[in-house]
Amino acid sequence: MNLQKCAVIGTGFVGATAAYTLATSGLFSELILLDVNRAKAEGEAADISHGVSFAQPCAVHAGDYQDLKDCGLVILAAGANQKPGETRIDLLHRNEVILKSILDAVLAVAPDCILLVVSNPVDLLTYLAQKLSGLPACRVIGTGTVLDTARLKYLVGQYLQVDSRNVHAFIIGEHGDSELAVWSSANVSGMDLPDYCRIAGKEFSQSVLDDIYQNVRDAAYHIIEGKGATYYGIGMAVLRIARAIVRGERSVLPVSSVIQGRYGVDEICLGLPSVLGKNGIETVLDLPLSYEERKRLESSAAKLRTLLDQMKI
Numbered sequence: 001m002n003l004q005k006c007a008v009i010g011t012g013f014v015g016a017t018a019a020y021t022l023a024t025s026g027l028f029s030e031l032i033l034l035d036v037n038r039a040k041a042e043g044e045a046a047d048i049s050h051g052v053s054f055a056q057p058c059a060v061h062a063g064d065y066q067d068l069k070d071c072g073l074v075i076l077a078a079g080a081n082q083k084p085g086e087t088r089i090d091l092l093h094r095n096e097v098i099l100k101s102i103l104d105a106v107l108a109v110a111p112d113c114i115l116l117v118v119s120n121p122v123d124l125l126t127y128l129a130q131k132l133s134g135l136p137a138c139r140v141i142g143t144g145t146v147l148d149t150a151r152l153k154y155l156v157g158q159y160l161q162v163d164s165r166n167v168h169a170f171i172i173g174e175h176g177d178s179e180l181a182v183w184s185s186a187n188v189s190g191m192d193l194p195d196y197c198r199i200a201g202k203e204f205s206q207s208v209l210d211d212i213y214q215n216v217r218d219a220a221y222h223i224i225e226g227k228g229a230t231y232y233g234i235g236m237a238v239l240r241i242a243r244a245i246v247r248g249e250r251s252v253l254p255v256s257s258v259i260q261g262r263y264g265v266d267e268i269c270l271g272l273p274s275v276l277g278k279n280g281i282e283t284v285l286d287l288p289l290s291y292e293e294r295k296r297l298e299s300s301a302a303k304l305r306t307l308l309d310q311m312k313i
């Protein structure tokens, strides 16, 4: 398995933007773009290649599945995106069919790869990908709530007028409408939010927290109403995850992966803080939660489990 070699399957808004961020990152020596629309993959590969001399050497090209031989990281961004008014769950049946059509072809040539699922509904597709592929759970990773957590950090940073990198807080659960903010352990560089609010001269109240949470939860709906799709934030989130894996950083990111016997369900994929390294997920952490937060996480897990049960998975 070659972690210098990465493939992006599906080169629509998300796949192409992720490919661009990856190509400019210097992380990979080879980046292969695949799409059922071969002309689209070729166009995106050519466009990105023309900027490579401004970054670091990286062979960016369109390809077929046989080009994925030995590929270390395979990113799945193929499939339908939400139209205004649609939820991520509404995409399930369309994207399940697409995922199934891709998996066998990938595994035939890159059986030891790490799969990074981006397509929605990401938690359910990650679960499906792990079950269908038979890959170890640690090697089938969904982007989970990494993007939502970045949105939370950004909005808290804006509210408190502080660098969002110094905001430590997580969105966990479904990447979708049942996700939750873990306010009980949120802090700014070790200072509790109420204390930091006092210093910053800002109100700290449940309504302020609710407002920030709702803006995070509904961010994709607002962006899709405005411009039809979201892709820059997720493109940068994909790079952050890829970097943690390729460089073996052991970074803690709230990715999604199969967990067993937690949060009231036998088995599920959910966005939870996880240590990411060269082998994929090394540990899924049990974040300390308040009683209310645990109940909401259990309810998010139950929602996803019910959908999987309906699919008989």
Ligand SMILES: NC(=O)C1=CN([C@@H]2O[C@H](COP(=O)(O)OP(=O)(O)OC[C@H]3O[C@@H](n4cnc5c(N)ncnc54)[C@H](O)[C@@H]3O)[C@@H](O)[C@H]2O)C=CC1
Binding pocket: 009, 010, 011, 012, 013, 014, 015, 034, 035, 036, 037, 040, 077, 078, 079, 080, 081, 082, 091, 095, 098, 101, 102, 117, 118, 119, 120, 121, 122, 143, 144, 147, 175, 229, 230, 231, 234
């Ligand atoms: N996990 C996350 O945080 C996020 C996930 N997404 C999801 O990413 C997915 C892609 O979104 P967009 O790029 O905006 O959609 P898009 O419609 O622009 O692109 C999808 C691409 O997939 C290709 N495709 C379809 N079937 C294929 C197959 N069998 N093999 C290879 N390629 C195939 C299409 O030709 C198209 O180029 C959606 O499911 C969207 O909801 C989007 C943003 C954030």
Ligand SMILES: CC(=O)C(=O)O
Binding pocket: 082, 088, 120, 147, 219, 220, 230, 234
């Ligand atoms: C579309 C989507 O899943 C997002 O931007 O969060």
